[in-house]
Amino acid sequence: MTVQELIKKPLTSVPQCYVNQPQNHQPNSSVEDESFSHAIPTISLKKLTHVESTQTEQERLNSACKDCGFVQLVEHGINPLVLKTLKEEIEGFFRLPLEEKMKYKIRAGDVEGYGAPILSNKDQKLDWADRVYMITNPLSRRKPYLLPELPSSLRSILEVYIVELQNIAMTLLGVLGRALKIERRELEVFEDGMQSMRMTYYPPCPEPEKVMGITAHSDVAGITILNQLNGVNGLQIKKHGIWIPVNVSPDALIVNIGDLLEVCSRLLHI
Template sequence: MEAEAASGSAGESSWSKVGTSLPVTSVQALVASAGELTVDKIGRYIQPDIDAHAVLPELSDEVPVIDLSKLLSAESAEAEAAKLRFACAEWGFFQVVNHGIPDEVITGIKQDIQNFFQLPLKVKNEYAQRLGDLQGYGQVFVVSDDQKLEWGDRFALFIQPPQARDMSYWPSQPHTFRNCIEQYSSEVMKFTHSLAILIAKTLEVDPKLVADKLASQFLRMNYYPPCTSTPEKVLGLSPHSDGSFLTILLEVNSVQGLQIRRHGAWIPVKPHCDALLVNVGDLLEIMTNGKYKSIEHRVTINAHKERLSISAFQIPNYDGIISPILETAEEKILYKTMKVGEYLRLYFSNKLEGKSALDYAKLSEI
């Protein structure tokens, strides 16, 4: 594995240009050392507009569930494809069951993520983000010393293609972690490739136009400590859409926290123990000329339980181009044609703020 991913390659140098983030205190360490977490102690994490929109937990059961085995079966493919088309166009989020990733791969990555975040801070800091890089243990989207911070820690890696890897960030603890990351990444790539071909069919476009948008993968492992004092005033992730083509989320410990924005309200997503959660990214919205929607989402914090998850951001090659595919010559073009690297640099150069990056890519209001 390490031999095929030597540092200093062309792929790695391209991805290193994507962005950076300012160093901040580990939230996990803050929780462990601060004693009572008063508002004064965590003032920089208090989000002033957190209650601006209603939360509708009664709608959480309406999040679409797609059965991959039915999509691959001749008898049920048409009906399930209609559900997939509806999920991409109307929700932008859906859970996928019977996804085909082996149970032992899922179990292994879940266990090692939990074990990694329980390591002493000194050990985790051996893999800390370096100036000018998004990889490693630390934070993302911190671009100023006075912005509000998020209640969570991250560990991120560029995984695919192999030449994009910087092995100095790959942990040697837990001892199985590197192998688990490799296996999980490979399985998610295969799953996403299959899903992308099926999405292409719902769009009635050449599957190659979609499949080649999944050449790269950025893996981010997320740890959200509990906030015992004011959980209702902090966020693990601020409202945003993803700057990916597709994002694949695995809930590690089934603690609820993810909410998606729909019709001006927040809908909590109930973790499904046997499912992967998939969402449309900005780049897929651009490619479909707005037919499939990249939806704002956020992460709330539990008062008593930690939450862990792993996000696989599936993206085109850094040097690739993203442009709208039109159904007819008369269809109005809504988005610019852009270089993937240009869009990602824009996306990572700002704090998380709704769909601001996607707004930049629009030629006119949708």
């Protein structure tokens, strides 16, 4: 059963398979609220690509990547109408009747699709979330029953958004590549590399202190670009051993330096 369907019934407690709140994951109560908004530096993509301010903004980006591996990206160039339409279409998808969404369910032996991953053992804990996960690039990797078959209005805006993110990602990788003294030809591996997308819905929970929207993790990718579609904050980053809640600015994209790029940067400096 999906979490969205689960909460349609009166719940007084969370089912045991969702109880997943490690003690060391609680945000540090001694961290002042003011520092939350500064936990992730804000970087302007427009300034990164503007001749007069490129160097200064690039230095700020490099510093942010070394310090915490996250930035809030503003002035990224995505049309606000695209973001607004994307939000409406994704929300519309999760409002569809269950039987409609189950057309895209995760299939046995796979991880792509709608719903929660299939439990591999009885002790495994589930995230308090429903999601659609799919590989979107290269085109040959797309599952024929996922993106190609999504409702047409959602599919259309996702195609626009995917291209926008590819352009932003390559721009950022180019800037970071120059800082790391990586040859442009060495970055070409990312140009038609694997890109995946995860659309996640976090339903209300009767015992939110006992669950995780998404289990603590690091991303194995080169970079991850996160678009928070509403004003409900929940993102936390681990900085200097402390979990810090982050207030995401409206229309900002959160960029996370993934394990792959971190490993590349370490190898280059051995």
